[in-house]
Amino acid sequence: MADTAKLVCMTCGQANRVPLARLTERPICGSCGDPLITGKVAELDAATHDKATRGDDLPLLVDYWAPWCGPCRMMAPEFAKAAQTLGAKARLAKLNTEDHPTVSQRAGIRGIPALILYRKGREIARLAGARPAADIVAFVQSNTGAVPG
Template identity: 45%
Template sequence: MTSQIATIVACPSCAGLNRVPAAKLGAGGKCGKCHSALFTGHPVTLTSANFAAHSVKSDIPLLIDFWASWCGPCRQMAPAFEAAAAQLEPHVRLGKLDTEAEQAIAGRYQIRSIPTLAIISKGKEIARQSGAMPQGAIVSWARQALKI
């Protein structure tokens, strides 16, 4: 009997952790806790309440957009980041972290300028890029950094 390797996926709605057979990751699936879709094609709003579930406990790398509402380039990049989510899921979870609302997390990652994109996998930073980027560049950069 062969056993399938399970991937731990944090739910974008409730941050509950779900075991998904790696072979079925692309099929989507629903959260066992809240029954929401595990992949929506949209970035997750990251807060202190759900950050650890997505950045440390989930097996899926997290691409974070560190932004603020007063930042023009951040607002300009938002649609491109949103569109990139549909292209990168289920291999990468995209999340937006408001640096004004979540100053402690932004400080932990030493965010000095925004927008800044960072890829976190199991709590470790893999790559970082500062400045607004178009959708194609976001997708290309993430795939290159993660070798996917």
């Protein structure tokens, strides 16, 4: 089905198929009814992280962070701006490494904040350190060809 994209609901973890032509029309999860693409940053738990990083067809940028990390907290509003800018071209999410140490260990996180870009079940790029929104958007664009919108 080349004309659809598989998206994991960030709320319930259910996999959904969405027609590519409808990605900008705020598609909802067939299971829980929550929006699949919001232009906002989703907070992931371990199970949803694993499903989304392995199953999403759209680029998924995950911010690995911790509440005690000053640079992580400083970057949070910039990450949110990047999510708005990218819209339906990529989804942005964050995972608290303090709450989910096994996930961050499996991902090979050695310092935070760390950004890992996934697409179709594969890691395609990494970026370390706090970044402004423009750098985050440019990072996604340069690694996926996504144009904001």
